[in-house]
Amino acid sequence: MDLNLFWYLMIGVLLTGYAILDGFDLGVGTLHLFTRTDEERRLSMNSIGPVWDGNEVWLVTAGGALFAAFPHAYATAFSGFYLAFMLLLCALIFRAVALEFRSKRPSKGWRQSWDVAFFASSTLSALLFGVAVGNMIQGIPIGADKEYAGGFWNLLTPYPLLVGVFNVSMFAMHGSIYLYLKTEGELQERVRQWFYKAFAIFVVLYVVVSCVTVWRLPSATVNFREFPWLTGVVVLNVLAVANIPRAIYLGLPGRALVTSSLTIAALVLLFGVALFPNLIVSSMGPEYNLTAYNAASSQRTLWIMRNIAFIGLPFVLTYTVAIYWIFRGKVKLTPTSY
Amino acid sequence: MFADATMLARIQFGLTIAFHYLFPPLTIGLGVVMVMTEGAYIVTRDKLWEITAKYWTRLFAATFAMGVATGIVMEFQFGTNWSTYSRFVGDVFGSALAAEGVFAFFLESGFLAVLVFGWDRVSPAVHFLSTLMVSLGSMFSAVWIVVANSWQQTPAGYHVVRDGNGWRAEITDFWAMVFNPSSVPRLTHTLIGCFILGAFFVMSITAWYLLKKRHEEFARRSFKVALVFGAVASLAQLFVGHDHAKQVAATQPAKLAAYEGLYKTPEGGAPLSLIGWPNEKAQRLDYAVEIPGMLSFLVHGDTKTPVPGLDQFKPEDRPPVVVPFLAYHAMIALGMGFIGLSLLGLFLWWRGTLFQHRWLLWVYVFAVLGAYAANQLGWIAAEVGRQPWSVYGLLRTADSVSKSVKAGEILASIIMFTIVYALLFAVWIYVMNSKIQHGPDTDETHPDKTSLDGLMEAAGSLGGHRHSMTEVSDGKDS
Numbered sequence: 001m002d003l004n005l006f007w008y009l010m011i012g013v014l015l016t017g018y019a020i021l022d023g024f025d026l027g028v029g030t031l032h033l034f035t036r037t038d039e040e041r042r043l044s045m046n047s048i049g050p051v052w053d054g055n056e057v058w059l060v061t062a063g064g065a066l067f068a069a070f071p072h073a074y075a076t077a078f079s080g081f082y083l084a085f086m087l088l089l090c091a092l093i094f095r096a097v098a099l100e101f102r103s104k105r106p107s108k109g110w111r112q113s114w115d116v117a118f119f120a121s122s123t124l125s126a127l128l129f130g131v132a133v134g135n136m137i138q139g140i141p142i143g144a145d146k147e148y149a150g151g152f153w154n155l156l157t158p159y160p161l162l163v164g165v166f167n168v169s170m171f172a173m174h175g176s177i178y179l180y181l182k183t184e185g186e187l188q189e190r191v192r193q194w195f196y197k198a199f200a201i202f203v204v205l206y207v208v209v210s211c212v213t214v215w216r217l218p219s220a221t222v223n224f225r226e227f228p229w230l231t232g233v234v235v236l237n238v239l240a241v242a243n244i245p246r247a248i249y250l251g252l253p254g255r256a257l258v259t260s261s262l263t264i265a266a267l268v269l270l271f272g273v274a275l276f277p278n279l280i281v282s283s284m285g286p287e288y289n290l291t292a293y294n295a296a297s298s299q300r301t302l303w304i305m306r307n308i309a310f311i312g313l314p315f316v317l318t319y320t321v322a323i324y325w326i327f328r329g330k331v332k333l334t335p336t337s338y
Numbered sequence: 339m340f341a342d343a344t345m346l347a348r349i350q351f352g353l354t355i356a357f358h359y360l361f362p363p364l365t366i367g368l369g370v371v372m373v374m375t376e377g378a379y380i381v382t383r384d385k386l387w388e389i390t391a392k393y394w395t396r397l398f399a400a401t402f403a404m405g406v407a408t409g410i411v412m413e414f415q416f417g418t419n420w421s422t423y424s425r426f427v428g429d430v431f432g433s434a435l436a437a438e439g440v441f442a443f444f445l446e447s448g449f450l451a452v453l454v455f456g457w458d459r460v461s462p463a464v465h466f467l468s469t470l471m472v473s474l475g476s477m478f479s480a481v482w483i484v485v486a487n488s489w490q491q492t493p494a495g496y497h498v499v500r501d502g503n504g505w506r507a508e509i510t511d512f513w514a515m516v517f518n519p520s521s522v523p524r525l526t527h528t529l530i531g532c533f534i535l536g537a538f539f540v541m542s543i544t545a546w547y548l549l550k551k552r553h554e555e556f557a558r559r560s561f562k563v564a565l566v567f568g569a570v571a572s573l574a575q576l577f578v579g580h581d582h583a584k585q586v587a588a589t590q591p592a593k594l595a596a597y598e599g600l601y602k603t604p605e606g607g608a609p610l611s612l613i614g615w616p617n618e619k620a621q622r623l624d625y626a627v628e629i630p631g632m633l634s635f636l637v638h639g640d641t642k643t644p645v646p647g648l649d650q651f652k653p654e655d656r657p658p659v660v661v662p663f664l665a666y667h668a669m670i671a672l673g674m675g676f677i678g679l680s681l682l683g684l685f686l687w688w689r690g691t692l693f694q695h696r697w698l699l700w701v702y703v704f705a706v707l708g709a710y711a712a713n714q715l716g717w718i719a720a721e722v723g724r725q726p727w728s729v730y731g732l733l734r735t736a737d738s739v740s741k742s743v744k745a746g747e748i749l750a751s752i753i754m755f756t757i758v759y760a761l762l763f764a765v766w767i768y769v770m771n772s773k774i775q776h777g778p779d780t781d782e783t784h785p786d787k788t789s790l791d792g793l794m795e796a797a798g799s800l801g802g803h804r805h806s807m808t809e810v811s812d813g814k815d816s
Contacts, residue, residue, distance in 0.1 A: 049451075050451035050452075050454075050456075051451065052449060053406060053447045053451070054447040054448050055405070056410070057443045057444050057447045058437055060409075060410060060413060060443055061414055061436070061439030061443065061444070063414065063417075063439075064413060064432065064435040064436040064438065064439040065432075065436050067416065067417065067428055067436070068428060068429075068432025068433050068435060068436040069432070070428075071424055071427075071432060071506075072425055073427065073430075074417045074424060074432075075415070075424040075428070078414060078417025078418045078424075079417060079418055079419070079421035079740035079742050079743050080742055081416050082740070082742075082743050082751075083751070085414055085417075086592070086750075088756055089410060089752060092407065092410055092680045093408065093411070093758060093762070096406060097762060098402055098491050099403075100399075100400065101769055102402040104700070104769050104772065105772070105776050116368075137605075145503060145741070146425075146502065147421075152747075217542070228470030249752065268708065294502075295426055297508070298509065300508070300510070301429045301430075301432070301433055301508065301548070304433055304509065305432075305436055306432050308436060308437050308440060308441075309436075309440065310439075315441075319444055319445065320444075322448070323448050323451050323452070323813070326456060326459055327451065327455065334458060
């Protein structure tokens with residue numbers, strides 16, 4: 001495997017980790033306002049309390065890895081999606097602060113404002129990630145100078161918005177399973193109802209997005225014609241989706257969470273396959289695409305970073321597993337809770 | 339001036355980095371205090387040490403969250419506002435950033451969960467290990483980001499190659515890049531600056547408790563820990579800072595000339611200006627009080643060797659003087675103040691009268707502002723002094739900005755960040771203040787029980803005890 005391909009896959013792995021892990025805590029945020037009492041809201045926030053910060057680090061590291069491995073893709077995407085990224089930053093800041101500070105004062109107005117901020121910022125983040133993915137598949141205007149030639153509103157065309165809404169529904173579904181796993185009693189029963197609703201919306205949008213992608217964006221399916229075995233991923237993906245409600249019905253939320261994680265992983269993989277070897281598709285002509293080869297750092301840097309990744313990733317996985325293990329079980333409000 | 343995209347991008351960077359830098363130095367400094375106090379608890383099993391460690395951890399956690407939230411902005415901003423720079427340095431700079439993510443951020447965020455939420459879930463030894471790891475993690479992130487910054491100041495271990503329509507720097511020697519000439523002096527200087535801030539922060543809050551006669555046993559103990567820590571750090575900074583300045587003289591002479599307000603190369607030895615006001619128009623230092631030959635002595639070890647002034651550099655390569663000169667001199671004056679204050683504290687401690695001088699306790703209450711200012715001023719001097727370059731000698735700041743981003747977009751985001759950060763700052767101050775007012779969980783009751791204030795406070799802290807250590811629960815629950 002050449003180093004460029006390694007880093008293409010590596011960024012895929014980091015984004016998959018991010019989508020699975022931050023996916024459920026963004027989803028919990030989207031569902032946050034459906035809770036009824038103050039105690040339920042604290043339970044909802046504390047279910048992700050010890051882990052959300054670590055989950056966000058996957059995004060930070062994916063961003064750092066993109067900067068290091070494919071500086072042109074990083075520079076073009078981040079400067080091109082300028083206002084979108086600013087909105088995202090704003091949302092992520094508010095989200096962090098809402099979690100941290102919501103329960104610090106008893107006043108009702110204080111808590112309600114932060115509850116709304118937590119909901120809005122989580123949902124906006126999920127939407128923007130989806131919009132970004134939609135634009136990546138659809139292509140954006142990039143010329144020979146590798147610079148984005150459009151404006152903010154060019155990013156908000158129907159297809160990316162559709163993918164954005166789809167992503168919100170997927171994270172809400174994923175988040176409801178996580179909440180189901182972490183809660184008990186009457187709240188858990190209601191979370192189950194939310195799950196079925198979120199799942200229904202997710203399935204409808206899943207079908208719509210798939211159909212639109214196949215019909216309207218032929219470039220996205222080129223790699224599937226070249227490597228027909230990849231359609232196996234699609235089949236497995238559909239089976240995984242079908243297994244989610246089955247696991248919930250059987251009362252196995254852990255298994256449901258694993259399956260919805262696999263669903264997300266499969267979707268990120270399909271997204272990667274649709275793009276490869278491009279990182280950013282130019283709508284002004286395929287010769288302007290930024291690929292894993294023409295946007296990359298030097299071989300030496302890719303090699304150094306691969307060594308850094310090999311040394312560091314075992315530690316990262318160990319911490320991640322250890323934290324989830326230490327904080328396993330139903331969420332309880334304790335003196336150190338939010 | 340405000341229609342200029344480069345200027346706007348610089349304003350935005352300055353604004354967001356200065357705001358971000360309110361938090362990491364405090365967490366790095368407080369992290370050491372947490373390790374010391376929790377370590378004391380592990381060794382002595384003294385309840386008061388545990389209470390002390392928990393108290394500083396609470397203030398640490400509220401600050402850490404702010405650092406994370408504002409830090410993401412910094413990582414994204416290289417791409418959003420400085421994409422030409424990102425293309426140029428990605429090959430070199432990116433690996434340091436990636437290493438920071440892999441080695442430091444995961445370490446910090448993972449163990450932070452145990453640190454904050456894990457008091458009852460893990461054994462004291464494992465909790466102490468987490469405290470240690472979070473403290474180390476916060477320093478590791480400083481390592482990598484300072485390495486990246488130092489490479490911009492004193493590039494090494496790279497070559498510049500043609501890349502498409504432009505140029506870029508590529509790594510030739512990773513370790514030469516990591517240990518470029520300014521990495522080690524800058525890193526030690528930065529970390530010690532953080533330690534000083536942590537120490538003076540602890541002294542500020544505990545001095546206030548002592549003045550208000552609250553939590554006195556706790557306050558005296560924490561104050562002494564911080565006083566020793568602050569004294570050691572302030573004295574060490576004298577030597578480390580001097581070493582760093584000598585390195586600047588060797589690697590970035592134009593920057594040193596700006597720091598010292600040295601417009602014209604003097605005949606023979608160069609003087610050290612203690613105070614003065616740079617006059618950019620006349621290219622001289624007004625109202626200067628100088629020690630003849632002293633700058634040459636500090637840089638070269640003898641008073642005769644010349645030090646180049648700004649006139650040795652092409653006009654387009656000269657940094658501005660006013661800001662670096664003032665920031666640098668104010669930082670040094672503050673640093674001397676920290677040494678004086680902490681040595682005075684140690685002396686009075688030895689005489690047994692440390693806590694008897696109310697005026698001095700008030701000075702300690704406000705000295706933390708000086709420590710904050712010194713950390714900010716040091717970076718202002720370092721970054722403005724690097725101008726007009728973003729990568730010293732290789733890439734100009736004006737050539738670093740994003741070509742596809744319009745001035746209006748930057749202005750809009752500056753306005754957004756100003757509003758968001760003003761709000762954030764207010765919330766942070768509010769939360770820190772309520773934690774400080776609430777105090778540590780000592781069993782001491784308020785001495786002023788008869789007054790209404792005392793009763794309210796006692797009631798508030800009772801509610802806090804029943805439900806939570808960090809918050810007063812809402813009326814409905816209680």
